[in-house]
Amino acid sequence: MSPGRPTLAQRERRALVESMRASGPDAPTLCEGWTTRDLAAHLVVREFRPDAAAGVVVPALADRLEQLRLREAERSWDDLLDAIAGGAPWYSPLRYADRVANLAEYLVHHEDVRRGSGEWTRREFDVEDLERIWSLATTVAKTFLRKVNARVDLRTPPQPGSTRMASVSTGAALAPLVSITADPVEFLLWTFGRDEVEMDISGAQRGIDALEAVPRGI
Numbered sequence: 001m002s003p004g005r006p007t008l009a010q011r012e013r014r015a016l017v018e019s020m021r022a023s024g025p026d027a028p029t030l031c032e033g034w035t036t037r038d039l040a041a042h043l044v045v046r047e048f049r050p051d052a053a054a055g056v057v058v059p060a061l062a063d064r065l066e067q068l069r070l071r072e073a074e075r076s077w078d079d080l081l082d083a084i085a086g087g088a089p090w091y092s093p094l095r096y097a098d099r100v101a102n103l104a105e106y107l108v109h110h111e112d113v114r115r116g117s118g119e120w121t122r123r124e125f126d127v128e129d130l131e132r133i134w135s136l137a138t139t140v141a142k143t144f145l146r147k148v149n150a151r152v153d154l155r156t157p158p159q160p161g162s163t164r165m166a167s168v169s170t171g172a173a174l175a176p177l178v179s180i181t182a183d184p185v186e187f188l189l190w191t192f193g194r195d196e197v198e199m200d201i202s203g204a205q206r207g208i209d210a211l212e213a214v215p216r217g218i
Helices: 010-023 036-048 052-055 059-072 077-086 103-114 125-146 184-191 205-212
Strands: 149-157 165-168 177-181 198-205
Touching: 010 077, 010 103, 010 125, 036 059, 036 077, 036 103, 103 125, 103 184, 125 149, 125 177, 125 184, 149 205, 177 205, 198 205
Parallel strands: 149 177
Antiparallel strands: 149 165, 177 198
16 A cells, blocks of 8 residues: 555545435445445444444344444434544544455445446456455455355456466365456455346356355355
8 A cells, every 4th residue: 555545445435425425315225225324324333333233243232233223324414424434433443443344344335335226337446456355355255155065266357467366165176166257346245245246157057056055245
């Protein structure tokens, strides 16, 4: 990262807020059943209520998390966006782990807003950002691809001078081979369960069926 340049997580936070302001509080998102207001309330609870945010992954806390989210959703739209733009408060662990904890959160949710209407164009990222996104996406993917009874090759489309690639071997040596080709942002979205993406999945149908049967995400 260039000296003095905001991190990609910080830039995506800022861009998400700008996209939300432009779309308004009632726009659709890729988060099923959620408008932009619903998503904004989720982000505020995640950063300002770390005591409840664990409900994202702990079922026993999910009801409490949802109660808080619904309460936050009653705030004015501008208040919600200002809270997100200001970042996590001093007492939140996310304030001190922004680069690690928030890149996927804000990049994926930014695309949830951008692609929610079904009309969107892909954004351009520089090489440094793409490398960071690809590393994150492949790390997330490996957590669930190991459950797939297939050998899976992950790669980006050929680029002038280089091709990124990460191979994940799962199952027996003779397991069917599946190839997934996608740009880093598209692949990251796919790993987090989004289907509004541009990617190519090819190979043995048995392997593709095994891949599609495994839930994506972490």
